[in-house]
Amino acid sequence: xxxxxxxxxxxxxxxxxxxxxxxxxxxxxxxxxxxxxxxxxxxxxxxxxxxxxxxxxxxxxxxxxxxxxxxxxxxxxxxxxxxxxxxxxxxxxxxxxxxxxxxxxxxxxxxxxxxxxxxxxxxxxxxxxxxxxxxxxxxxxxxxxxxxxxxxxxxxxxxxxxxxxxxxxxxxxxxxxxxxxxxxxxxxxxxxxxxxxxxxxxxxxxxxxxxxxxxxxxxxxxxxxxxxxxxxxxxxxxxxxxxxxxxxxxxxxxxxxxxxxxxxxxxxxxxxxxxxxxxxxxxxxxxxxxxxxxxxxxxxxxxxxxxxxxxxxxxxxxxxxxxxxxxxxxxxxxxxxxxxxxxxxxxxxxxxxxxxxxxxxxxxxxxxxxxxxxxxxxx
Numbered sequence: 313x314x315x316x317x318x319x320x321x322x323x324x325x326x327x328x329x330x331x332x333x334x335x336x337x338x339x340x341x342x343x344x345x346x347x348x349x350x351x352x353x354x355x356x357x358x359x360x361x362x363x364x365x366x367x368x369x370x371x372x373x374x375x376x377x378x379x380x381x382x383x384x385x386x387x388x389x390x391x392x393x394x395x396x397x398x399x400x401x402x403x404x405x406x407x408x409x410x411x412x413x414x415x416x417x418x419x420x421x422x423x424x425x426x427x428x429x430x431x432x433x434x435x436x437x438x439x440x441x442x443x444x445x446x447x448x449x450x451x452x453x454x455x456x457x458x459x460x461x462x463x464x465x466x467x468x469x470x471x472x473x474x475x476x477x478x479x480x481x482x483x484x485x486x487x488x489x490x491x492x493x494x495x496x497x498x499x500x501x502x503x504x505x506x507x508x509x510x511x512x513x514x515x516x517x518x519x520x521x522x523x524x525x526x527x528x529x530x531x532x533x534x535x536x537x538x539x540x541x542x543x544x545x546x547x548x549x550x551x552x553x554x555x556x557x558x559x560x561x562x563x564x565x566x567x568x569x570x571x572x573x574x575x576x577x578x579x580x581x582x583x584x585x586x587x588x589x590x591x592x593x594x595x596x597x598x599x600x601x602x603x604x605x606x607x608x609x610x611x612x613x614x615x616x617x618x619x620x621x622x623x624x625x626x627x628x629x630x631x632x633x634x635x636x637x638x639x640x641x642x643x644x645x646x647x648x649x650x651x652x653x654x655x656x657x658x659x660x661x662x663x664x665x666x667x668x669x670x671x672x673x674x675x676x677x678x679x680x681x682x683x684x685x686x687x688x689x690x691x
Contacts, residue, residue: 318619335350351592370396420562422564480532520533593622602635607639616644620648
């Protein structure tokens with residue numbers, strides 16, 4: 313028997329690497345001699361850099377950047393395979409970096425994300441993947457682009473700082489000083505939302521409230537974003553309301569597409585490609601995947617869906633071991649996952665399940681593998 317273990321982390325309890333270790337131990341207890349392999353996986357959100365770096369034996373680079381309030385902070389990104397870098401924008405411009413009492417997307421910026429990209433370019437990395445979830449920003453990506461040399465000018469030709477409040481003041485965008493190294497770079501944008509830049513489904517009205525915007529602030533920012541959209545149309549002939557994902561991360565998707573030529577891709581598909589998941593499936597008999605909670609959302613760009621569909625194409629069966637199952641959990645069986653089991657073995661409060669996570673996961677893995685062995689014995 314040859315197993316491949318590829319689970320998401322269980323938020324607040326188990327890392328992806330921990331699930332691999334526990335599955336390996338359980339498989340060997342049930343099957344004795346067997347071939348196992350494990351790879352950390354993430355869906356393009358939190359933990360993406362750690363998962364890719366662990367899977368590809370890469371390394372973490374720490375960098376001094378400016379956070380969402382332009383405060384000095386330390387961020388990080390991952391590098392591997394000589395010319396590849398993977399960045400989480402949330403590491404430099406994420407919502408948790410802003411205290412609740414200071415959350416106002418008129419005064420936050422993606423400048424630090426641009427600094428991470430700049431650092432990767434300076435170190436010679438030209439294949440750069442950027443996960444753009446979890447932002448504190450609604451600046452249209454101006455801050456990020458500004459860190460890379462783009463100038464946003466007001467009606468008097470003065471350069472704007474690149475905060476959300478500056479969207480309404482943009483009259484011209486000058487890309488003549490854009491870092492020349494980007495011409496030789498491949499930029500992949502990990503994005504699983506399809507929101508356009510403006511409108512009721514756009515960046516401001518969909519995500520602005522969770523970043524601290526009141527309805528009045530959203531109205532102000534939306535007017536600015538529409539102005540920004542129109543300036544981009546006039547200067548570049550690109551309508552970001554027609555680009556799926558342009559509104560992601562407060563419009564960062566638009567900037568990465570328009571100014572850096574980024575390609576929008578599913579987060580989980582990008583991660584699976586980065587960790588060479590299809591190659592790892594060769595000769596595998598069973599894949600085990602999972603996540604903290606499986607429900608209807610698991611079929612929309614999450615780890616279990618991505619793993620299940622990739623394995624199905626190779627004819628490899630997939631089992632799911634999750635912390636709990638919610639509404640629509642069995643929908644994941646339409647995505648290549650054969651069946652599901654939970655780690656929790658009795659009614660218990662969440663706090664107890666988190667505290668006993670390793671014990672419960674290991675016991676759940678033993679139950680799952682014993683079912684598999686019973687099926688083999690019957691055959």
